[in-house]
Amino acid sequence: MSSQKALYLLQAKGQFAIKERDIQEPGPNEVLVEIHATALNPAEWKVQTYGIFITEYPAILGCDAAGIVKKVGAGVTDISVGDRILFQGDYGNRYATFQQYSVMPAELVARIPQNLTLDQASSVPAAAATAALGFYNPKEAGGIALTAPWEEGGRGKYADEPILIIGGSSAVGQQAIQFAKLSGFSPIITIGSLRNEAYLKSLGVTHVIDRAAPLSALPAAVKAITSKPVKVAYDAISELETQNAAYDVLAPGGKLIIVLTGAVGKDKITSEKEISNVHAWVHTPDQREVSKILYANLTGLLESGAIKPNNIEVLPGGLAGISEGLERLKRGISAAKLVVHPQETA
Ligand SMILES: NC(=O)c1ccc[n+]([C@@H]2O[C@H](COP(=O)([O-])OP(=O)(O)OC[C@H]3O[C@@H](n4cnc5c(N)ncnc54)[C@H](OP(=O)(O)O)[C@@H]3O)[C@@H](O)[C@H]2O)c1
Structure with missing residues (x-):
């Protein structure tokens, strides 16, 4: 044929x-x-x-x-x-x-x-790449350069560090939750519809904040969950309001991963917080190296249930x-x- x-x-x-x-x-x-x-x-x-x-x-x-x-x-x-x-x-x-x-x-x-x-x-594929490349790519390739779980010492490396994931119910968010869990982050806090709470917890989320709540209340809601500084946030929605809310939650030294064009207000941008815009096109030269390693590890991660x-x-x-x-x-x-x-x- x-x-x-x-x-x-x-x-x-x-x-x-x-x-x-x-x-x-x-x-x-x-x-x-x-x-x-x-x-x-x-x-x-x-x-x-x-x-x-x-x-x-x-x-x-x-x-x-x-x-x-x-x-x-x-x-x-x-x-x-x-x-x-x-x-x-x-x-x-x-x-x-x-x-x-x-x-x-x-x-x-x-x-x-x-x-x-x-x-x-x-x-x-695309959701896993968007999550993994955001976390594990170098800064110049749109990531925040965490040690990947397939590298020595990478699995569980960020134990007891909180992470905020906006839009955990989205395809990208579901994979971001699972890679965050592999990397050890805890608590894993997400914003989503409460009807998905049990499902999100089955993926590794520890706390679901209702997306119906005003985003202006997000910093206080996160503080009520953890007193530790939030150094990593993944905004799987990346609308104007969500990017700005995630940026507000980050502590100095914090890193925000976004999936769409940057929209954090110029008036609030500070050199103390980084923003990385992930581009999960695994074929392009700057994404290819980490993508190859992701693919070499994906079968095992899926087989073990570490990634669902x-x-x-x-x-x-x-x-x-x-x-x-x-x-x-x-x-x-x-x-x-x-x-x-x-x-x-x-
Ligand atoms: N940069 C890249 O390389 C890249 C790659 C892939 C995708 N993207 C982009 O990433 C975004 C997500 O893609 P996707 O495929 O994951 O989308 P998706 O699965 O279609 O997203 C739908 C989900 O988004 C959630 N949601 C919508 N608005 C929300 C909000 N304000 N707060 C919290 N949750 C919200 C809904 O959650 P509830 O059900 O809980 O209400 C719903 O489950 C899209 O804009 C897409 O274009 C970028």
């Missing part, structure tokens, strides 16, 4: 349409994967709505995926045909995942352990279900990843 179906965004701010395209050949050190599950991300509705990130159309989007290896390119030794893998593709047609087959650099895929389905596995997949909801219709799924994501969903099955496309 040489042809496949792919979902194209036809033009900037345009419509999606399913079209046939050739299945690509894996180049050296790449694998060809048959995509069985791809998860939706907010960036995709933002690309469609605002015309950002993409310069060449028609364009295939999608970056979270899981599937089965069909071919390996020259030089690939660790991954074999038939392996179940998860990976973070890239927008632009070669590595994008809103298609039935994609190629991927073999160093940026992880085998899926038996305890995870392909659907569950597809929920992990997000909650998922599978949408019907294969690639045709994506457009409506992105509309739902834009309206806002709670603690769930929307997943489609490209192989079920009519």
Whole structure:
């Protein structure tokens, strides 16, 4: 078989349409994967709505995926045909995942352990990378340079240090909670809807602050939980109000990780607190080194349950279900990843 179906965004701010395209050949050190599950991300509705990130159309989007290896390119030794893998593709047609087959650099895929389905596995890559690269990348690559749990002495290193994670119920927040737990942080305080409290605690959160409470009360709410200085905050929402509230909570010497453009007021920025803007595009040169190590460790972390997949909801219709799924994501969903099955496309 040489042809496949792919979902194209036809033009900037345009419509999606399913079209046939050739299945690509894996180049050296790449694998060809048959995509069985791809998860939706907010960036995709933002690309469609605002015309950002993409310069060449028609364009295939999608970056979270899981599937089965069909071919390996020259030089690939660790991954074999038939392996179940998860990976973070890239927008632009070669590595994008809103298609039935994609190629991927073999160093940026992880085998899926038996305890995870392909659907569950597809929920992990982008969120895990956004969390891990924020925590463990060097400052110049958008991180705060914590010692990673896979480095010597990294697991549990930050024991008894508090951390604030804004938006723990988001896909990124759920992974940030779990990496914070691996790094030893305690207490792990998050802001989220109280309906998700039990779920968030199952991931490692110790305290949930109701997101319905005013953010102006956040410093006092955190002080009521811990008297220790908060030196690390991860804002998985990164709206104007959340960034400013997180910055207010940080003690001198503190570090704030944000996932969108910086919005902390110029009047309150001080040299005593750092802000790092994570860019979780694992393919780009400045993200690649830590990403490779993350992927080398991901199978074990998932197999042991140290990192759990997000909650998922599978949408019907294969690639045709994506457009409506992105509309739902834009309206806002709670603690769930929307997943489609490209192989079920009519
Ligand atoms: N920089 C990067 O590389 C990068 C990578 C990935 C994502 N992102 C960005 O990160 C953001 C999160 O992405 P995602 O996929 O994790 O989103 P998501 O899963 O769709 O987020 C939905 C969740 O956000 C929570 N939420 C919304 N507003 C909140 C607030 N004010 N306070 C607390 N919780 C709030 C909701 O929590 P409740 O259910 O508890 O109400 C809901 O569960 C997006 O803006 C995305 O574009 C950036």
